[in-house]
Amino acid sequence: MSSEENKSLNFIEAMIEEDLKSGKHNGRIQTRFPPEPNGYLHIGHAKSICLNFGLAKKYNGKCNLRFDDTNPVKEDVEYVDSIKEDIRWLGFEWEDREYFASDYFDQLYEWAKLLVKKGLAYVDESSADEVAATRGTPTVPGKESPFRNRPVEENLDLLERMKSGEFPDGSRVLRAKIDMASPNMHMRDPVMYRIKHAHHHRTGNKWCIYPMYDFAHGQSDFIEGITHSLCTLEFEVHRPLYDWFLDNIIEDSDVNAKRTHQTEFARLNMNYTVMSKRLLLQLVKENHVDGWDDPRMPTISGLRRRGYTPESVRNFAERVGVAKRENTIDVGLLEHCVREDLNKSSQRIMGVINPLKVTIENYPEGKSEDLDAVNNPEDENMGTRKVPFSRNLFIEQDDFMEEPPKKFFRLAPGSEVRLRYAYFITCKKVVKNENGEVVELICTYDPESKGGNSPDGRKVKGTLHWVSAEHAVESEIRLYDRLFEKENPYDTKEGETFLDNMNKDSLKIVTGYIEPFIKDATMNHYQFERLGYFYRDRKITGEKPVFNRTATLRDSWAKIAKQ
RNA sequence: UGACCCGUGGUGUAAUUGGCAACACGUCUGAUUUUGGUUCAGAAGAGUCCAAGUUCGAGCCUUGGCGGGUCAACCA
Numbered sequence: 001m002s003s004e005e006n007k008s009l010n011f012i013e014a015m016i017e018e019d020l021k022s023g024k025h026n027g028r029i030q031t032r033f034p035p036e037p038n039g040y041l042h043i044g045h046a047k048s049i050c051l052n053f054g055l056a057k058k059y060n061g062k063c064n065l066r067f068d069d070t071n072p073v074k075e076d077v078e079y080v081d082s083i084k085e086d087i088r089w090l091g092f093e094w095e096d097r098e099y100f101a102s103d104y105f106d107q108l109y110e111w112a113k114l115l116v117k118k119g120l121a122y123v124d125e126s127s128a129d130e131v132a133a134t135r136g137t138p139t140v141p142g143k144e145s146p147f148r149n150r151p152v153e154e155n156l157d158l159l160e161r162m163k164s165g166e167f168p169d170g171s172r173v174l175r176a177k178i179d180m181a182s183p184n185m186h187m188r189d190p191v192m193y194r195i196k197h198a199h200h201h202r203t204g205n206k207w208c209i210y211p212m213y214d215f216a217h218g219q220s221d222f223i224e225g226i227t228h229s230l231c232t233l234e235f236e237v238h239r240p241l242y243d244w245f246l247d248n249i250i251e252d253s254d255v256n257a258k259r260t261h262q263t264e265f266a267r268l269n270m271n272y273t274v275m276s277k278r279l280l281l282q283l284v285k286e287n288h289v290d291g292w293d294d295p296r297m298p299t300i301s302g303l304r305r306r307g308y309t310p311e312s313v314r315n316f317a318e319r320v321g322v323a324k325r326e327n328t329i330d331v332g333l334l335e336h337c338v339r340e341d342l343n344k345s346s347q348r349i350m351g352v353i354n355p356l357k358v359t360i361e362n363y364p365e366g367k368s369e370d371l372d373a374v375n376n377p378e379d380e381n382m383g384t385r386k387v388p389f390s391r392n393l394f395i396e397q398d399d400f401m402e403e404p405p406k407k408f409f410r411l412a413p414g415s416e417v418r419l420r421y422a423y424f425i426t427c428k429k430v431v432k433n434e435n436g437e438v439v440e441l442i443c444t445y446d447p448e449s450k451g452g453n454s455p456d457g458r459k460v461k462g463t464l465h466w467v468s469a470e471h472a473v474e475s476e477i478r479l480y481d482r483l484f485e486k487e488n489p490y491d492t493k494e495g496e497t498f499l500d501n502m503n504k505d506s507l508k509i510v511t512g513y514i515e516p517f518i519k520d521a522t523m524n525h526y527q528f529e530r531l532g533y534f535y536r537d538r539k540i541t542g543e544k545p546v547f548n549r550t551a552t553l554r555d556s557w558a559k560i561a562k563q
Numbered sequence: 564u565g566a567c568c569c570g571u572g573g574u575g576u577a578a579u580u581g582g583c584a585a586c587a588c589g590u591c592u593g594a595u596u597u598u599g600g601u602u603c604a605g606a607a608g609a610g611u612c613c614a615a616g617u618u619c620g621a622g623c624c625u626u627g628g629c630g631g632g633u634c635a636a637c638c639a
Contacts (some may be wrong), residue, residue, distance in 0.1 A: 008577050008586090035639050071638060072633045128637050135635055137567045142635090175635055183566040185635045194637035213639050237569060237634045264568085271574090277639095319587060321576040323569095326632060333588050343601060350598095374611050378601070409599070420597060463597050530598045557599040 010322040012051070016059055017229060025227040029061025031225050033087070034101075034217070036068045037079035037201070039277035040292040040299045041333070043313070044268040050317035051265070052230060052301055054125045057478075064224055065094040069102050070216045072200040080143045080201070083294070086300040091310045097224075101216045102202045108165065110210050111219060111249045112174060116155045120149055120248055121192060123158035124175045131173070134180075135188050141181035148177060162195055169195050174209075178244065186241045190214055196263060218242040219249065229260050232267040233324065234483060239264075268320060269328040272482040274489050274498060288502060289483070293539075295548050296483045296506050307525060307535025307550030308334075308425060308482065312341040327545040331482065335551045339421045342483040342525055342533045343549065344378050349521070350387065350420065350465040351514040351528040353477055355394035357469070360425065363391040368468065371451065373421040387515050389422050392469040394513050395528040399464045400441060407560055409461035411441070417462040420529065424449040424460055465521045465529045472513035476546045478537070479508040511544075518545065525550070 031052040035041065041049075056063035065087065069075050085488055113120040124131065124147045136142035144353065146397045150158075162172055174193040182188055192215040221229045229242075239262050240539070252258060269275055273514055274283075283289045283297070292299050295306035303313060314338040350373070362509060370386035395411070402410040411417050416426040422445075429442035448455050452463070483506050489498040514528075524536050532552035540546045 008579085034639090038639080068639065074638075086598070094635060131637075132635075137565085137635055139633095141565095147590090163614085170637065184593085185566085191637050196637080210637095217639085233568070235639090237566080239567090266569085295608090304579095319575075320576090321587095323576070325569055327575060330588070333575075339600090348598080374597090377596095377598085397588055416603075418597060422597095462599080465598075527598085527600085532600095553598075553600050555599070560599080 006226060010267065010320055011324070012028065012055065012056075012228070012230065015263065018054065019169070019227070020059065024457070028225075028227055028417070029056060029059040030225050030227045031061065031226060031230060032064040032066050034066045034068045034220075034231075035083050036071070037076060037258050038071070038074040039079060039084060039281055040301055042275055042277070042280065042299045043270065043303065043316075044275045044298075044474075045086075045318045046090060046300055047268040047320060047322075048230070048232075048312050049087055049090055049092060050314055050323060053087075053094075053315075055228070055230075061093070061227075064095060064097040064099055064226070065093065066099040066101065066220060066224065068213065068217065068220075069100050069200070070211050070213060071196075072198040072210065073196060075201055077201050081311050082301060083429070084154055085426050086304075089304060090313060091301065099220070099224060099505045100202055101211075101220050102200060104220055105203060105207060105211070108131060108216060108219060110222070111245075112211075112215070113156065113159065115172075115248060115557065116159060117152055118248065119152060119177065119396055121174055121176050123156050124148070124149055124189075125173055128170060131191070135185065135242060136180070138183070140186060145175070145189065146182050159193075162193070162209050163207075165197065168196055169197055171195065175242075176215075176244070178241075184237055184240055185216070186238055187244070194281050199209070214238060214241050215245060218246050218260065218262070218358075221262075222246060222250065222258065223256060226260045229262045231262060231264055233264045233326075233399055234267075235262065236264045238262075239473065252480070262561070265322050266324050266325065266327055269326075270331050271328055271485050271487040272300065272331050279498065288499065295478070295480050305535070305539065306548055307342075307446050307539065310339040318526075334358065338533065338551050339554070342527065345376075345523045346527045346529050346533060347375055347382065347521065347523050348373075348377070349517055350467055351475075351477075351512050351518075351531070351534075352394040352465070352467050352472075352529075353395055353461050353479075353510055353512045353531060354397045354401055356438065358393040358398045358466070359440060359442050360391050360393065360445045361428070361442050362444045365391055367391065368471070369419050371412070385517050387421060387517065388471040389419075389466045390468040390470060393419070393466050394469055394472065395419075395441075395464050395466045399462075400427070400438065401542070402438060405561075409500060411462070416458075416460050417464055418449070418452050419445075419466045420463050421452055422450075422466065423447070424454055424458070432552075454457050465531075467513045467515050469513070472517045473516055473518050474544055475512045475514050475518070476540075476542070476544045477510050477512035477534070478546065478548045479510065480549055481506045481508075513548065527553075 020310045053063045124145050134143040143196045147435045173191045175189045176189045180188045190250040193209045242262050293301035293305045368388050368390040372384050399410040425443040429441050431437045431440035484501045485503045486501045490499045526534050533550040534547040535550050537546040537548050
């Protein structure tokens with residue numbers, strides 16, 4: 001708390017503190033997170049969630065969850081449920097403040113009638129094409145609709161009949177009467193209601209006219225007493241309309257205490273991925289990924305299944321900051337945040353992903369012994385475990401080179417390394433198949449070096465992870481990489497789409513050999529020593545346990561090897 | 564050629580009443596290490612889009628450029 005207070009404020013916090021000081025809203029802070037239930041939440045939403053809920057928490061206010069469900073043809077309860085699950089998983093709580101824009105449909109309709117009576121709204125019988133054609137362009141003013149100056153009574157009658165289902169979809173709309181010549185396109189008589197004979201996930205068949213976003217959002221904020229309505233930059237041009245509706249609808253005398261204001265901030269963009277619900281939906285529908293929660297997806301559910309922790313995502317949102325400038329953050333920052341969290345907390349185990357047989361020729365056949373291994377060097381309280389050693393082992397193929405470069409500290413013909421928590425071994429012989437590929441290493445071990453230290457003080461440069469072949473548990477390992485090859489997936493050649501930039505190797509499934517500890521282990525997150533963080537995927541149920549790679553460990557050897 | 568918003572190391576975010584441009588990620592050294600992980604110590608990297616103005620002093624204020632973004636769904 002105290003460290004938080006010393007940090008500099010982002011521009012929204014600064015504004016809130018100003019408001020608090022000036023006594024605006026009587027010191028009350030109320031925010032809201034307003035998703036449309038037409039897709040799954042992604043990391044960009046996580047930024048918004050952390051912002052809205054975080055601000056409420058910091059300033060002793062409340063944050064509502066409100067579903068912006070004004071378009072029944074795109075929305076679904078599946079999405080409502082997933083959204084709630086994701087917000088809870090992130091660690092935020094909206095208590096009983098779960099609202100739907102559709103809760104306000106009756107009130108919204110009354111307000112629509114009010115605007116009609118004030119001569120500020122009219123029923124337009126133009127087609128969608130006509131409305132579009134007469135809207136003008138940013139530099140050319142629009143033309144007024146021939147229906148614009150109908151008498152109030154006629155508008156009222158028509159609106160009522162629209163509501164009662166008398167007219168087919170698209171035949172009429174209710175429009176605000178503002179200014180067809182406004183330089184702001186959104187003020188050129190925006191549509192308030194359209195006819196959609198569609199079933200709504202909440203209101204069923206009660207309505208066949210539905211309010212547009214602009215006619216619903218500000219009023220919903222007002223109804224809920226939102227003090228700070230935060231949204232992304234592209235809604236900036238909507239703000240005059242947000243204000244216009246509120247100004248013309250609210251008749252309350254103490255309107256200023258209740259008045260809500262929209263503030264825009266820059267949305268989150270991240271490299272090597274896409275962050276649009278439309279494109280994410282396309283990836284799902286066209287089966288380029290395995291559902292919304294595919295661990296390669298930037299969705300919250302995908303990150304969860306990948307093994308990200310709520311803590312790490314919140315931390316990420318904090319570090320990313322809030323401003324009005326377009327930004328693209330490096331996915332490396334997200335990875336850094338999980339590593340930071342998982343390093344402190346995760347159980348270490350040894351597992352070999354790309355096995356190379358090692359036979360310890362001077363270790364008795366049939367013998368095995370249990371050696372002590374530390375569960376988490378960052379947390380002594382996590383204790384130790386036993387890991388079995390025997391004559392036949394697997395090590396990682398990458399940990400052996402027949403002709404090693406100078407800085408290679410691992411196993412090579414004649415070299416000695418430590419097997420973690422076990423013994424020093426020396427490579428005596430390399431066995432190859434008819435293709436010349438190394439298939440087995442014949443090694444000797446130093447019985448004096450049990451546990452990993454030699455009494456004569458001999459040092460070795462390398463320490464390898466390993467697993468006893470006969471004791472190892474086979475498992476399915478899913479190695480994930482970035483979904484797109486290019487930093488900017490939209491950077492395409494003529495005739496290509498973002499799909500052409502997909503990384504064909506974003507998922508590799510291999511068999512891993514894990515130390516037997518895993519059989520009874522109940523944790524979800526593990527660090528496979530020297531390899532990375534892995535998450536037990538319980539959604540996939542088969543004979544073998546499945547592990548998703550959350551992130552690799554930082555690998556300074558990989559950098560050296562590249563040179 | 565309209566309106567609105569935004570330009571600070573490679574990336575992201577700071578710099579409170581104008582006062583030595585800071586922090587994080589990344590990068591590079593070195594130390595420690597039974598994970599080439601972690602940790603620790605250090606370094607490089609921007610003179611704040613450009614120009615003029617105000618000022619003792621401008622990233623911050625003014626003016627004019629330049630560059631980028633958003634807006635013309637009966638989507639949100």
